[in-house]
Amino acid sequence: MSIDTIEQFQKDYQLRLAPRTIRAYQSNILQFFEQTGIPFQEITRKDIRNWLMWLEEQGYTPTTIYTKLIGVKTYFKYCLEEGWIATNPAARIPYPKLPDKVPIYLTKPELTQLRACVQHSLLERAIVEMFVSTGIRMGELVAMKKEDINETDRSIHIPDGKGNQGRIVLISLESLQYVQAYLASRTDELPYVFVNHNATKRIRHQKINANFQVYSEQLGFHVHPHMLRHTFAAHLAQKGMPGEAIQQLLGHQRPATTQLYARLFNHARKEMYDKWM
Template sequence: MFPERFIQHIKFEKRYSPHTVSAYQSDLDQFISYLNNPDHEDPPPAPTITHPSEVTHHLIRNWMVELMNQKLTARSINRKIATLRKYFKFLLQEGIITSNPASKINTPKIPKNLPVVVEDIKLTQMLDENEVFSHDFKGQRDKLVIETLFGTGIRLSELIGIKESDINIYEGTVKVLGKRNKQRIIPVNNELRILMTQYLELKKNQNFDNNSITLVVTNKGADAYPKLIYLIVQKYLSYISTQNKKSPHVLRHTFATSLLNRGADLNAIKELLGHANLSATQIYTHNSVERLKSIYKQAHPKA
């Protein structure tokens, strides 16, 4: 099936992030496992495939049906089909196959869910209270995580990838590496700039053994990992929110929605978030419209 050649291509030539490469690898492994598993009963048993040219759009569609039966979300299924489209497109360009069987697949529609946000006023109040975050390294590290995610709107992967050298305290900016290795410079508010300065000094005084150059580190000085950031965010958002979803992306959504509600230009928000196109940013306008409707219903006599 030549999946190794494709993975090498996106890893070294396209220079996709490790997270993206891992996702592509996982999707392909699942699909190949499905093709070579003779025990399927619903849909009918799939034949053992020895060459990618033997894969038909019917087989891909049957796999998609099985994913639906497994109760996967439309978003997850669409991502897996997108992986197959890109994989077979690569094989087509390499001359290994003569047509792309995934190009004929119609994917399920993704329901348009509004981005989940927290109340920015409550979030700001929590960050301004001295009692919430302890003044030791762990407490200030946690505060830095929340302040940075809310103050810049960066992704989880971008946060754990920030190095100390990426921060320009004097200019008040931070450099992040986004999707597809695209760099962007994001302004940092004055409070976050002061916090970063204090945190870096505190981190230096910990005298960690490994002397990590990564901005966010564990209590022992090792590079931060995704689960640690999730646990930090969930802990502090539980103080101000009862909603089920309490993830780093909620702070990203809150950042964008707060800017839009206060009159920021949509194109500027797009650049700050690192979106490839404006359509990805426009989802935040729905939150603003809902907010305006709520204000209208409360204030207008005819509402």
């Protein structure tokens, strides 16, 4: 194994992928080489298949194995592009079949209950509305700045989405009004849309997660921020928006995520169909 090639891979991909994704790829690549013990120039397709079998024997789930394989595939593709290897041993390795699970999302009555649960706080209601109306990720929400919001056309620029791919998302008029009311209630000069209780810095992931834990206890059913991203996608599917358009709004790149939301899309549309029949 050449640590130099992994470090160079990390440097060249740091502008293409989110830092957390890069770290995960690096960890998976290192695990691969530690388990195989073979120099990267000598790796064959069989070595990769044996590693996948080893992961399965160790009890890793198909979803985790899928994710690990993405990192290894991306690395060897990079090695080929750089001319370090003559052929890509990972190119024709198929991804493991993922379980046919549908992401959990809130029904409209459950969403109504959640909104009632946060009605006491402008900040918390604005955060819930932002998640539900835009489908953005937690990291995108906490990093969002006031300048990213275009109130005229009710759009939000997400400059550093996952994979450093910027995109535009839309927000409903009602949700925007909650965000505007929250911003109007503040007296600080911080550039962030959502700030902590003392208005000294942007709100933290941990605080939002803690709030959602409280909501779950009060509501009697589990709810977390990423579930609202699923809810956003499912409700758009039920209204008839094409799956490809929903994926663009969500900023998808990974094949596994695309497949996951394709199942959600089909499930949500079927639910709507069954209500009409």
